[in-house]
Amino acid sequence: MSPGTFVQLTGPNGSGKTSLLRILCGLLAAAEGQIMWEGANIRSLGEEYVAQVTYVGHRHGIKDEFSAVENLRISNALNGVSVNQDRAFEVLGQMGLAGRESLPARLLSEGQRRRVALARLLVCDTKLWLLDEVLTSLDKGAVSLVRSLIENHVAGGGIAIVATHQELELPIGRTKRLELTT
Amino acid sequence: MLRWIVWRDLMLAWRRRADMLSTVFFFVIVVSLFPLGIGPETQLLRTIAPGVVWVAALLASMLSLGRLFANDYQDGTLEQLLLTPQPLFLVVLGKTLAHWIVAEVPLVLIAPLVGVQFDLSRETLWVLFVSLLVGTPVLSLIGSVGAALTLGLRGGGVLISLLVLPLYIPALIFGAGAVEASVMGTSPSAHLQLLGAFAIVSLLFTPWATAAALRISLE
Numbered sequence: 001m002s003p004g005t006f007v008q009l010t011g012p013n014g015s016g017k018t019s020l021l022r023i024l025c026g027l028l029a030a031a032e033g034q035i036m037w038e039g040a041n042i043r044s045l046g047e048e049y050v051a052q053v054t055y056v057g058h059r060h061g062i063k064d065e066f067s068a069v070e071n072l073r074i075s076n077a078l079n080g081v082s083v084n085q086d087r088a089f090e091v092l093g094q095m096g097l098a099g100r101e102s103l104p105a106r107l108l109s110e111g112q113r114r115r116v117a118l119a120r121l122l123v124c125d126t127k128l129w130l131l132d133e134v135l136t137s138l139d140k141g142a143v144s145l146v147r148s149l150i151e152n153h154v155a156g157g158g159i160a161i162v163a164t165h166q167e168l169e170l171p172i173g174r175t176k177r178l179e180l181t182t
Numbered sequence: 183m184l185r186w187i188v189w190r191d192l193m194l195a196w197r198r199r200a201d202m203l204s205t206v207f208f209f210v211i212v213v214s215l216f217p218l219g220i221g222p223e224t225q226l227l228r229t230i231a232p233g234v235v236w237v238a239a240l241l242a243s244m245l246s247l248g249r250l251f252a253n254d255y256q257d258g259t260l261e262q263l264l265l266t267p268q269p270l271f272l273v274v275l276g277k278t279l280a281h282w283i284v285a286e287v288p289l290v291l292i293a294p295l296v297g298v299q300f301d302l303s304r305e306t307l308w309v310l311f312v313s314l315l316v317g318t319p320v321l322s323l324i325g326s327v328g329a330a331l332t333l334g335l336r337g338g339g340v341l342i343s344l345l346v347l348p349l350y351i352p353a354l355i356f357g358a359g360a361v362e363a364s365v366m367g368t369s370p371s372a373h374l375q376l377l378g379a380f381a382i383v384s385l386l387f388t389p390w391a392t393a394a395a396l397r398i399s400l401e
Contacts, residue, residue, distance in 0.1 A: 061258035
């Protein structure tokens with residue numbers, strides 16, 4: 001897979017989309033074969049590889065006790081990217097969360113929590129994005145926002161692998177479609 | 183990076199302080215039940231005090247261990263922690279340190295106070311405090327292995343106790359032994375040193391074991 005590639009992963013429920021993404025980010029060990037990144041096995045690259053990957057799973061990965069701003073800043077700090085208060089507010093505003101930045105995440109709706117999780121994509125500078133069913137519970141505006149994010153990422157030479165049931169045609173770059181069957 | 187994990191977990195604990203307080207109250211109540219049940223037989227109370235306080239500390243730490251990774255596991259932040267570009271044992275060490283501060287340090291601080299009920303001398307209360315200070319990190323460290331192994335299992339809480347309590351036995355023997363030595367009027371330093379050695383060995387090995395257990399639990 002070369003830089004600037006977008007892969008849409010489709011297939012019926014239970015066909016292994018999530019498993020494939022978890023194998024690709026290294027959470028799951030592959031039963032057979034290996035994942036190579038720039039010529040080296042991701043198992044041996046370890047943290048070096050993980051630093052290039054952003055994974056958004058179907059569990060949001062945000063803490064209910066923290067506000068949207070705190071969630072964004074802490075998850076980025078743990079990834080070694082420091083995001084200051086102003087930048088965090090700006091990014092959350094872009095994600096359509098203006099005015100709700102300081103509410104505890106447990107008060108947000110499902111779609112808004114998803115937006116908080118996706119706000120990470122705006123601040124990270126990773127090369128490989130692995131997105132698992134990220135469009136569920138998002139409204140039309142948010143879906144087109146995510147599409148434009150992926151578009152920019154791919155246009156900038158990144159790779160995005162997205163598991164989704166919705167059509168996500170991108171006008172630019174190489175779009176590949178990988179259909180898994182049970 | 184370690185700093186951020188510790189800070190994050192401390193903030194989370196602060197936002198749910200009721201959890202922390204329940205552990206402390208459990209410890210205080212269990213320890214207080216013994217003098218109330220036995221009555222004012224000071225000689226007997228002095229003899230059983232080391233064992234009672236230490237066993238209560240072990241049981242109290244069981245209450246909080248289940249939460250060490252379970253909350254992060256449920257909301258998906260644990261996978262994100264696994265995907266941060268730093269060695270997993272550091273993440274584990276940070277979370278264990280935060281657990282110690284939140285769940286064990288309050289017990290250490292309050293132990294001399296509840297120890298008064300057992301008619302312990304000032305010197306013995308001091309030894310009790312030091313023995314818990316040295317020994318409780320062992321509870322968090324070994325407990326983290328159990329918490330990681332039972333992650334996502336139904337009835338994990340009971341399973342943690344069965345896995346971890348037997349491993350606490352050396353800490354219990356040396357910790358209670360130190361206090362007992364002080365009650366008898368002999369020097370507790372040999373016990374404390376052995377307890378310290380056990381804590382250091384736990385610190386060296388358990389973060390790796392916990393990291394490996396987490397990887398298995400998250401597959």
